[in-house]
Amino acid sequence: MPxxxxxxxxxxxxxxxxxFDALQKLADAPLTQCPRCGGQVHRKLSAPxxxxxxxxxxxxxxxxKHGFTQYRRAGGGVYEKTAGKGPKYISGD
Known part of the structure; x- marks a missing residue:
């Protein structure tokens, strides 16, 4: 919903x-009144x-950078670390 x-x-x-911002469905009619004071409002054109x-x-x-650890498959059920903290390799053994 936009x-x-x-x-x-x-x-x-x-x-x-x-x-103010309003979360509305595409099919909803535009607001014509402020939800707080009842004054007349119009939709403002803004960049998406x-x-x-x-x-x-x-x-x-x-x-x-965001504190995650990432592994890549090295083959044969072994994964090697490419980023973050943790063991260098993970294997199913």
Whole structure:
């Protein structure tokens, strides 16, 4: 569900005068009144937040920086550490 930004048409309460966010379904009608004071509001045009891909989130540098340990399969049921703390190798033996 998208988050829409709204702002008061005229003087409003502290909530709508500076603008507020509302989580709404795409099929929902736009708000016309402030949920706190009942003043007239309109939807504000804003830039979307877009995340493309996620390959950068699985890099060794990223995992180690955030305190995770990452292993890669070395073959034969053995995994070797590529980032973080922990044993150098893990095996099923």
């Amino acid at each position: 988050i829409y930004e709204y702002i008061a048409d005229t003087d409003g309460c502290a909530h709508c005068a500076t603008g 937040s877009v995340a493309i891909g996620g390959a950068h989130l699985t890099t060794e540098k990223h995992a180690g």
